[in-house]
Amino acid sequence: MTERTSPSDWVRQQQTEREQQPARHTVDTITSDARNQLHAELEYFQQLTAEQGQALSRATRAREEQRTRAEQAEAAITRVRDTATCWEQMPSDRHVYIHEAARALHAALDQQKEK
Numbered sequence: 001m002t003e004r005t006s007p008s009d010w011v012r013q014q015q016t017e018r019e020q021q022p023a024r025h026t027v028d029t030i031t032s033d034a035r036n037q038l039h040a041e042l043e044y045f046q047q048l049t050a051e052q053g054q055a056l057s058r059a060t061r062a063r064e065e066q067r068t069r070a071e072q073a074e075a076a077i078t079r080v081r082d083t084a085t086c087w088e089q090m091p092s093d094r095h096v097y098i099h100e101a102a103r104a105l106h107a108a109l110d111q112q113k114e115k
Contacts, residue, residue, distance in 0.1 A: 007048065010044065077109060080109065081109060083102075084101075084103075084106050084109070085102070087099065087102035087105075
């Protein structure tokens with residue numbers, strides 16, 4: 001196969017070459033060079049399609065991983081909020097430090113929400 005070029009350059013080159021050839025080949029009129037060129041085009045587009053399919057698969061996997069991580073982060077934030085709320089509801093005379101920690105947690109979480 002020839003040197004790789006950008007798809008648009010390759011298409012332009014092929015269009016130029018096609019303009020110089022008969023409009024459509026038949027079994028009787030196709031030359032071995034023309035047949036080889038058609039096979040090269042087929043191979044190029046098959047490879048390009050495979051590469052694009054792989055890139056799409058990678059992007060889809062990455063998106064799903066990001067979605068999973070976001071859901072896990074949201075669940076963790078909910079657990080922290082629930083814990084802080086629970087701490088705040090404890091009797092204050094025995095758990096002063098827990099109340100302060102709960103307020104600090106809520107303040108940190110609320111600050112993150114605002115950004």
